Amino acid sequence: MCSAEMRPAPRNLRLHIGLFGRRNVGKSSLLNALTRQQVSIVSPQPGTTTDPVEKPMELVPLGPVLFVDTAGLDDEGTLGEARSGRSRAALDRVDLAILVAERPVGSLRDRASRGHEGPEHPHRGGPQQVRPALLEDPA
Ligand SMILES: Nc1nc2c(ncn2[C@@H]2O[C@H](COP(=O)(O)OP(=O)(O)OP(=O)(O)O)[C@@H](O)[C@H]2O)c(=O)[nH]1
Numbered sequence: 001m002c003s004a005e006m007r008p009a010p011r012n013l014r015l016h017i018g019l020f021g022r023r024n025v026g027k028s029s030l031l032n033a034l035t036r037q038q039v040s041i042v043s044p045q046p047g048t049t050t051d052p053v054e055k056p057m058e059l060v061p062l063g064p065v066l067f068v069d070t071a072g073l074d075d076e077g078t079l080g081e082a083r084s085g086r087s088r089a090a091l092d093r094v095d096l097a098i099l100v101a102e103r104p105v106g107s108l109r110d111r112a113s114r115g116h117e118g119p120e121h122p123h124r125g126g127p128q129q130v131r132p133a134l135l136e137d138p139a
């Protein structure tokens with residue numbers, strides 16, 4: 001039998017952290033990197049995430065959190081507007097919103113690191129390493 005200390009924190013006691021942004025900017029990839037799990041489906045197809053995806057985690061040193069991955073705020077059409085409406089509703093609910101955005105193509109940093117050649121990825125400055133430092137074991 002679990003002691004009281006072993007029970008997961010109730011949902012309403014967790015810090016709710018939402019990931020928001022346009023379609024295909026890497027919201028789900030960031031969630032998977034932060035949790036080091038395949039929580040959300042990632043694909044090059046814009047509009048892959050539809051309903052909000054929730055993942056409870058113990059985040060050092062914050063404690064119990066609930067990550068919320070969302071559909072793109074720029075989704076279009078009847079279904080797309082329903083999806084982005086759910087994202088906006090999630091934006092109203094969360095305690096902390098992380099805006100995920102693309103690095104502008106041709107930024108000074110890209111140009112410096114690529115010898116003024118264009119980026120390999122049409123929308124981004126190339127692969128970037130996401131370091132989930134907060135999830136590291138305290139040492
Ligand atoms: N080059 C590069 N590609 C990335 C990066 N992050 C994500 N991707 C790629 O971008 C595409 C979209 O990634 P997702 O994580 O599904 O993006 P999303 O914002 O969740 O997309 P939707 O759910 O459609 O709104 C995938 O092909 C990823 O592999 C990055 O930092 N650099």
Ligand SMILES: [Mg+2]
Pocket residue numbers: 027028029040041042048049069070
């Ligand atoms: Mg997604």
